[in-house]
Amino acid sequence: MIHTALARKYRPTRFADLVGQPHVAAGLRGAVAHNRVAHAYLLTGPRGVGKTTAARILAMALNCSRRADREGEPCGDCESCSRIWSGLANLDVVEIDAASNRGVDDARDLRERAMYAASAPDRFKVYIVDEAHMLTREAWNALLKILEEPPPSVVFVFATTEPQKIANAAAPVLSRVQRFDFRRISSPVIKERLGEVVGSEGIDAEDDALALIARSADGGMRDALSLLDQVVAFGQGVVTLDQVNETLGLAGDDLYVELIGIVAERRTADVFPFVARVVDAGVDLGGFVHGTGLLLRGLLEVLMGGVPDMSSSLRSALQERSQKFSSGDVLRMIRLLSEAEGVIKNSPNARLYVETLILQWTLLDKTVELQDLIERLGAVEGRRERRTGEGEGSAGRGTASVDRPHSVTPLNRSTSSGRLPISEQSLTLQHLFEVWEKVLQEVGSSSRMLREALVHAKPQQVGEGELVLGVGDGDVHLEGLQRGSTHIAEAIFRVTGSEVKIKFVIQDDGGTASAPVEAARLDEKTDKEERLKAYRAKDKALDAAAEALDLELME
């Protein structure tokens, strides 16, 4: 079988066949049909999207003997059309590659050459300058002179991937050219065209295989057809997804499906064996990492409720696992990927970086969960502490309550480093009354005198890390208490796990009020709170509901 390159065989011969560039096709065909062809065109756009092809079709159309009856389209069959299309030597169409040295010489020579008219009165002389951004400033200056007084029937077509460079080097030229911007061709459009090509070639091709070729071509039809060519040659006439992956040196879908599983289930132990299999399969690691980027993009799209453009097996794998990821997870994974990508490309340690990257992905969620857990613990313990205190209140002044703060506080203190709300928020007056004996004991164990003084003081108010102790009017112990306030605070911390600063106020009634309710009455708000807590303590159902719904009870 004599193999003709598909990209060449299926190169369009008519404006109507220019895939994905309808605005360009309509513009150029209309100009030809209505004899309004400009002297110079600038065709811009990424590589492989049809710029040079469009220029050739324009040259064909202008010189086709049968163009009149085709509404601006070339016939594609006449001798002129055939010669131009196949790039054979032609008096009237000159193709210049500005990227080559010869191209620069040609461009210098252009002015002189442009003086020669077309070979026949009804023909056009067309100069097609590829990679036009490579022309030198002198070349542009020469061209500008021509364009200021263009010879009749001479048309310049400049094609470039980098119009900005032309704007920088030869801004005045831009005002004398008609510009058409070519677009990257969408992968569904490329895929459709590939379908037509395999259809007319009688080639069997899997749908997913064509879709992957279309995506890999990155918007260029020429690259897509070249890829298809390679795969057809490789697979001896059949095009499967596996063959496309292998031809492109890409990891097969099965590897990506496995990767999703490993990351979703945080199977850290499987990371190294997995990367070993990727390497053994001869997969290019740079390409693999690029592929994982597309995978994450797809995952994000699924999480946003979209349908990603990927093979059906990958798509369903993503849909199946998506609930294991939050979009925040995926964004963090993408950030790690982008950090790793640059390093991986040219590193002899590429494999290590890929392993580390995937390992980070599997661990990432745990670090986040841990942080989340710590924060939640802070909140939950706060609630529980309040509740437990009341429970004990109703069950009598339980001595067991002493253990509780110790079990809670170390976690908060060691993990929060002051960032999380710690338990002084949950220290209540009632709880303090319950453990006050214990506080006295603690104080007494280091100073009997201070204990004696503290007996004359009563907790009045607690909140925001501050405890107000009421001392009897003119109490002789006040000074001693103030001096010992640090020791008292330490004792309270040892008993309750809460850090408080101690403030003393003078009480009129001599500080004899000792019942919790009486003391609490001094602050109406505290009073209300205490009563609500008492309700909750009495009513287990109410308490459970408040806990479950995270309610702040209102009176």
Ligand SMILES: [Zn+2]
């Ligand atoms: Zn023709």
